Amino acid sequence: MRAAIFQAKYQIDVKEVPDPVIQKNTDAIVKVVMACVCGSDLWYYRGIAEHQQGPIGHEFIGIIEEVGSEVALFAKGDFVISPFAFSDNTCPHCRVGFHTACVNGSFFGMGENNDGGQAEFVRVPFADGTLVKAEGSDFSDDMLASFLTLSDVMSTGYHAAVSANVKKGGNAVIVGDGAVGLSAVLSAKLLGAEQIIIISRHETRQRLAREWGATHIVEERGEAGVKVVRAITAAVGADAVMECVGTKESNEMAFAMARPGAVVGRVGVPHEVVINPNVTFFYNVGMRGGPAPARAYIPNLLGEVIKGKINPGKVFDFVTDLDNVSEAYAAMDERRAIKSLIKVS
């Protein structure tokens, strides 16, 4: 089969590699229909974070090709959505909904023996605990694109909103207008926030944010941005803050605009972030978040997509095929695309 292989920074090649095979009775092999590039893949692409030479990618949807003898919930031909991490769905951490901390789990496209999602086929460990079936087969490309976002980006935006405790009728601020930040806007709307404020300077991203429910766009950053948010929230501060970037500056901004008692929901992987314990202590500001337990959210979000209530697939503004995967990375790296979709089969 063909698979995207991380070679070195700025070099991702499509190579002919052996087809994956069932290694354990709980495995399934998925024929990938669509995959995509994650913001976190860009950290590797740019050489900011380390990645082993080998398969890459962790967001994919597809059709079951083969199942191991102990897989009970899936059969050949089922259409499935895979979260970016695999999990047994039975350990103590899975049971409370934190599948990314599964004691038997790991992440696709990372580590010694884990297939990448940007490939024609993927071996999925713990298929019963990992995959979610989409009933039916006649899905439009737009519907499939929305399914694909549940693998990571939409589930991550939703995790920011859940972690920040977004409430019906309240206000919510999103720091970051990348694909995750935009998905957080859609999630805040879904959870019933009335005022949705996003920090954004990019016109195309602002447009999608407005379409998805943002009521205010704040172009200022740092202290100036905090001031504008305070003005919008009648000097009270934000009921819920979603941090979707991960830098020192974005975190400072997020904590500075939280009202007393609010929670900052963080999904941006922190890079050199320092949390000021005095701010969190004296204002009773909480902090939650981390890698999204996508597996816990997919069934509910899939229902909302199928009902037509949300259309997160609109975040994709660049489409290519597996042979041109390197162009999919370049488009995001050069900010020509918010998020790249790869049609595999």
Ligand SMILES: [Zn+2]
């Ligand atoms: Zn588990």
